[in-house]
Amino acid sequence: MWKYLLEKEFKQFFRDPGLPRMALAFPVLMMLVFPFAVSMDIRNINLAVVDNCMSRESSLLVDKCISSGYFRLVSHGYSAEDAMRLMDDNKVDAIITIMPDFDRQTALGRGLPVGIKVNTVNGTKGSLGSQYILQCVRMYFSDRNSSAGMASAQSADISEKYYFNPGMDYKLFMIPALIVIAITMVTAFLPALNIVSEKEAGTIEQINVTPVSKTAFIVCKMIPYWAIAFFILTACLIIAWAVFGYVCRGNVLWLYLFTVLDILVMAGLGLLISNYSSNAQQAMFVIWFFAVIFMLMSGIFTPIASMPDWARFITYFNPMRYFADAMRAVFLKGSTPADVWYDVAGLGVLGTVMVTAAILSYRKSE
Amino acid sequence: MNTGYAIHIRNLVKKFGDFTAVDNISFDVRKGEIFGFLGANGAGKTTAMRILCGLSRPTSGSGTVAGFDIRKEQEKIKRHIGYMSQKFSLYPDLTVRENIRLFGGIYGLKDREIHEKTEAMLDMLEIRDAGNRFAAELPLGWKQRLSFSIALIHSPQIVFLDEPTGGVDPETRRRFWELIYDTAEHGTTIFVTTHYMDEAEYCDRVSIMVDGRIAAMDSPAGLKESLAARDMDEVFRIVAGRAVREE
């Protein structure tokens, strides 16, 4: 019985004029374009300097900022009002105000008469921008101090080091995440439309009147998504390597293992929604609703640790949280399922629940 | 429980909220009989039929289909019946052969049996050339005959036909009924709903449903005699004229 049902699902998938093309083109396009766009390495921060000192020292500080490469100097003048107006018009993201006695005060080591204002409507951009400015100021000082031969009597030599991604390449960080998004999107949307389409076409009734087993019917609907996901994963890995030059640090097999587990959850959820929807549009809205929540609360874009407790609790029910974490760990750090056993467990439990729910919610009679 | 009847129904009720779609009906269908199940739209015949096929659970009442309990043994019933819905519900994006193969496979036929059945079926339906065409592309009359043959693929004891000949010309309908007669001759019980009264004449016995109840049940000749009607059309008008429920 299984063989025939499987044959049917595969034939139907590949016969649809739009579906296979879209399912395969979408991830490939995404993988080719998005890595260039997903950058948190914020450059070109528009900077206005209000320099009331206009001394050699103050221009050194400004140079330091400009040479860091993060900033684009938009205006350099005296008027605080002008600068503020520029910020109101969104032409400037940060303002550095240098007080008149900047050179004297700093020379005496009495303080740092510099004011910094940052537009923080976008929190990430704001906090990273202020970090960059502070870093420049710090560098300015250490340069000055070392040239002046001033050193703190007591100190420790602080060095920083980063593992796994010494170039601090944000693209590298996002590559496995984009693979996760591509797989999850395709394998959530398609199953959600599957059963409900059969309902709308009336074909499910002909199936319901046969002695077909519920498990066979649902599982056979799920298996093609594994094939699709494997294809997407393989295509994405090839693009990551051929176009961007990134290779998986860990064993590639583990990536496939986690994909199998993720499909269990996502296809299960999609079929579950499909079972409960009375038309395709409903199914689509509901799966979209979940897909966006999963994505934004997965730790892919923003760290889970930054969420309040209740939200962090919710993420334990988010399959993408585990999937993204595992894929990143394997791809970037070479972790094994034993290292990230909690991701295996999370996906496994959610997957079992979802598939069971999908099978149970499929009713052959009213 | 073996009653000797193909279908044996007692006090069947189906309610949807406050609405009673099927209101306490009882009837028996003998093995090998062609049983016509008549009624106006909304009289409850499709609902009753869906219960018999195991697609719907009754609110109350009892009965057996092919010897199995309609409340508890729905999946066993499905093994022994065929069903053809009024809406064409084979997979439009699979070919004729693929549809036959799928349903053959679901009913547990072996590859070799499926192959034989497919060839025999294509010959019988005289659509050998259309075997590799998508089911969606077939003319309606062919679709109906294909659906019927697929409903019979596992040689069921009973086959349920829900308005099998809707929307086709009289000649096509006549040929379809030839298929039904052939099938009945081989001992298969036929349970058919229709609203063509000339078709009702072909049945061994008919029941007429009005407002969820069975208002009349007998052979076509018997009905005509007791109601002093010229033909089934008139019988239907007399019986269905008592309806209060609107469509």
Place this chain on the structure above:
Amino acid sequence: MTMREFWASVRKEFLHIFRDRRTILIVMIMPVIQIILFGFAVSTEVNEARVAVCGDMSDPQVARIVDRIDSNRYLEVTGELSAPEEIEGLFRRNGADAAICFGRNFGSRFHDGRAQVRIVGDGSDPNTARMITSYIAGVLQDVQQDADISISGEKVPSMTPVVKFMYNPAMKSSYNFVPGVMGLILMLICSMMTAVSIVREKETGTLELLLVSPVKPLWVILSKLMPYLVLSVFNFTTILLLSHYVMEVPVNGSIALLSLVAVVFVVTSLAIGLLVSEISSSQRTAMLICGMGLTMPTMIFSGIIFPCESMPAVLQWFSDIIPAKWFIIMVKKVMIQGDGFRSIIVEFGILAGMAAVLLAVSIRNFRTRLQ
């Protein structure tokens, strides 16, 4: 078509759409849950970063520093390592976000300025790693400064300037996400519902029926769009009320202006829906185009998560054709910064232009289909 006929067909569309109660309910509740979730939960601030310590814990200087790291509001000491080699394995298991390694005889060398300390970050997440290491470096600097004070006895003024956060002093991420999610939701609901309803009519043939009637196609289309316009206005209002009263996002600018911006954006999205319906052969295709094809680019290129300024030039141009980008910029300016019409005139012009062009193209396509 007279006004009365127009309203009659609008009423027909309304009845048709609101009969599917479940869909309407989903469409109305969905934005509420998403706004609340994202407004409160999604934040880019790094909290409770787990720091592992490697070094001689019996050294009082080390112990003091570790204590201070632990008491920092962003950091939390989670474990001790006996050797730096263990760090890599720990990161691989996601056991810590950063590590700090103290050199040998740290305490005694600290007084001669020869002490060594290394901060190790998990570079697989570069931004978070950078933030965490800078927090740790900040703690170390503070310790150093305190040591200077205790030696010289005089108070040394801080050499770190004060940063003033403009418009969003509490650094709430909802200020950024509320306009973003608003754009995303309005876009999806408008385009998908329009596209699906028109493709459905195409499939059932009722659209042909309407188009061969003496009614002008423009009016047919407008009467179809009206219910979605109303639904979107409803969604916009709930999101606005929620974000103001629950999320405490300020509404500093004029609500009338904000609503005008929203209506223009909704019209743009409806026009996109129309276009999608024209290129889709089936409902399924229309839904996938809207659900995946519109959602992902909107999410990535509208500046909700990734700032457009740091993208390569080509992609910045691409982001310019995403209507949601302009909508989000305007909402931020009007709602949070309290700007007036003068400062959004460019963005408004662009979005209005997009709406006009998209509407014109989709309506013209309808006409050609008719002939």
